[in-house]
Amino acid sequence: MSDRQQFTTTSPACELASNKSVLAESLLAKKCLPCEGGIPRLEPAEIATHLLLVPGWQVSGDNKLISRSWRARNFVSAMEQLNALAELAEAEQHHPDLHLTSYRHIRVDLWTHAIDGLSENDFILAAKINQWLQKQSIT
Ligand SMILES: C[C@H](O)[C@H](O)[C@H]1CNC2=NC(N)=NC(=O)C2=N1
Numbered sequence: 001m002s003d004r005q006q007f008t009t010t011s012p013a014c015e016l017a018s019n020k021s022v023l024a025e026s027l028l029a030k031k032c033l034p035c036e037g038g039i040p041r042l043e044p045a046e047i048a049t050h051l052l053l054v055p056g057w058q059v060s061g062d063n064k065l066i067s068r069s070w071r072a073r074n075f076v077s078a079m080e081q082l083n084a085l086a087e088l089a090e091a092e093q094h095h096p097d098l099h100l101t102s103y104r105h106i107r108v109d110l111w112t113h114a115i116d117g118l119s120e121n122d123f124i125l126a127a128k129i130n131q132w133l134q135k136q137s138i139t
Contacts, residue, residue, distance in 0.1 A: 024053040027127035030120070032094035041117030054126040057110075057139060059118075065097075065111035066122060068129070070139045075103040081138070082106065088128060094121045096129075 015097045042050065044063050051059060072078035082098050085108065089095045097109040108129065112123040133139050 020030040027051055027053055027124050030124045032092040032124050035112055035114045037114040042117050047118055050123040053131055054123055057126050064117050065109050067109045071109040072104045078104045078106055092125055094125050
């Protein structure tokens with residue numbers, strides 16, 4: 001073994017981190033597929049794996065949707081953010097439930113209506129929402 005190879009070790013933690021970022025990148029590289037039903041819902045184990053790739057999102061107790069919440073600066077900023085999310089969703093042809101309460105608290109729920117559960121589309125859009133949030137330095 002050459003000298004160089006002797007010192008190129010990675011800890012399991014950074015290996016997991018780099019794998020997660022590669023897999024998260026793969027979600028960002030995908031487009032949501034048209035969905036009119038006829039595909040299986042993601043299983044709890046698949047959901048748990050996908051959740052690792054979309055930090056900030058939580059799954060509901062019945063494994064039927066994922067949610068992310070944050071507080072906007074004010075009402076107008078919240079509405080601007082909701083409209084930006086609407087454009088993102090329209091571009092993907094996959095649409096979240098958008099909630100605005102107490103004038104600036106936003107909650108985004110993602111689920112695939114056609115199968116009344118979660119599909120990869122939900123995680124693709126969640127990853128793209130995370131990328132948008134990061135670019136806006138909102139969260
Ligand atoms: C053909 C197109 O893919 C479907 O009508 C889309 C539109 N947006 C959608 N959004 C969500 N969240 N779930 C769906 O099943 C869905 N279906």
